[in-house]
Amino acid sequence: MRKYELIAPCHFGLESVLKREITDLGYDVSSVEDGKVSFIGDEEAIARANIGLRTAERILIKIGSFTAVTYDELFEATKALDWENYIPKDGRFNVVKAASIKSKLFSPSDIQSIMKKAMVERLKSVYNIEWFEETGFDYPVRVTLMKDTVTIGLDTTGVSLHKRGYRKLVSKAPIAENLAAALIMLTPWKKDRILVDPFCGSGTIPIEAALMAANIAPGINREFSAMDWENIVAGKVWKDAFDEARDEVNMPSDCDIQGYDIDNAMIETARANARLAGVDKLIHFQTRDVKDLSHAGRYGFIITNPPYGERLEDKENVSKIYAALAERYKALKDWSMFMITSYEGAEEAMRLKADKNRKIYNGMLKTYYYSFMGKKPEKR
C-alpha cells in the first residue's frame, strides 16, 4: 500500500494528547508542531484515523512543502507537485482554505487562485485536456504558510472531525467535541471512576466521556470526504475500518457519569444529544444549581467548562458561581477537579490554588485548564 505523510491539525496546546492517540492507533509520528501532529500511514490509516481519533480536527494528506516569497514561486512549486496522483480527470478541486502566518504572501484569496491555476496547468499537461468539467467528487485542498514555508494538504475529512454527528442542539457557549475529549484525556479519569460535569450545557463533556467508556469511535456514525475517493482509499478499506470500530464497541454494565446544569432546557438538549450518540443509558443528567452539587462517592472527578463571564454584566455573578463550585468541591471526599475557563479571576474567586495550569487555545480565545488533584484510591 502507498505510504503518505498525514497531517492532523488540533487545538493549540493539545499536541501531546493527539500524539499519544496516534501512537496508540499504531502509527509513527513524524513531527509535532504548534497545532498539528504529522504521522506516516497508508490508505487504511486515513480511514482509521478519521474514524478513531478523538482530538484531531481533520486528516490531511501532505502533498508537498516548499518555501515561497513571491506568487511566481508559489505558482511554479505548486505546479511541480504530482497532483495527478491524487486528483482524477473529472475531480472537483479547489483550495478551500489558505492560512498565512508571518509570511510575505498573506492574501488568502490570491494564494487560493494562484494555486488553483497552477494545479490546472499541471493537470492539463498530464491529462492532455484544455478544460476540466469537474463533474466528479470533491478533492478539497488546504494550505498553510508559516514563515514563508508553504504546506499543502489534501483534506480527507470534509466537515471537521469535532462534528461527530450527535450534537444537533447546542448551548450558548458549547465546547468543541474534540476539545472536550482532549480535556478528559488530560486527566487520569477511567470508566470505573465517577465523573461529574456541574455545568454540562449541551452535554459535550459527559457524552465524550461516555463514548470513551463504551469504546465508541467518535467517527463511527459520520462520513468523510475521502469515502468518495476510490483512487486513494478503496471502499473495502472504509468498510473494514467501520467494521473494526463497531466490533470494538463495549458498553460498560455500570458507570457513573453525570451532567448537571441550572438551565432545564440545556438538560433536555443534553439528553437528546446523548440519545443521538447512543450513550444516554450511561449518563445521568439533572437540572441542578452548582451550589447544590454533592455526591456520596469517593475519588471522583469534576471535569467542567463553567461560564466564562465575558459580558460585563455577568462578571459579579460569575465570581459567585466559582466560589460556589469551590465550596461544593471541598465538601467532596478525595475528589479531583479539572476546569477549563478564560476567566482570569477563577483561582481568586475560588480561593483555591491549582496544582497545574495548562494554556489551551479554544480557537482565538486563550483559556486555562486548571487541575486540582485529589487523592488516588488505595490499591486493593
Ligand SMILES: C[S@@+](CC[C@H](N)C(=O)[O-])C[C@H]1O[C@@H](n2cnc3c(N)ncnc32)[C@H](O)[C@@H]1O
Ligand atoms: C460554558 S457553558 C457549558 C457548555 C458545555 N460545556 C457544552 O458543551 O455545551 C456553561 C453552562 O453553565 C450553566 N450555568 C450557569 N450558572 C450555573 C449554576 N449556577 N449552576 C449550574 N449551571 C450553571 C449555563 O446554563 C451553561 O450551560
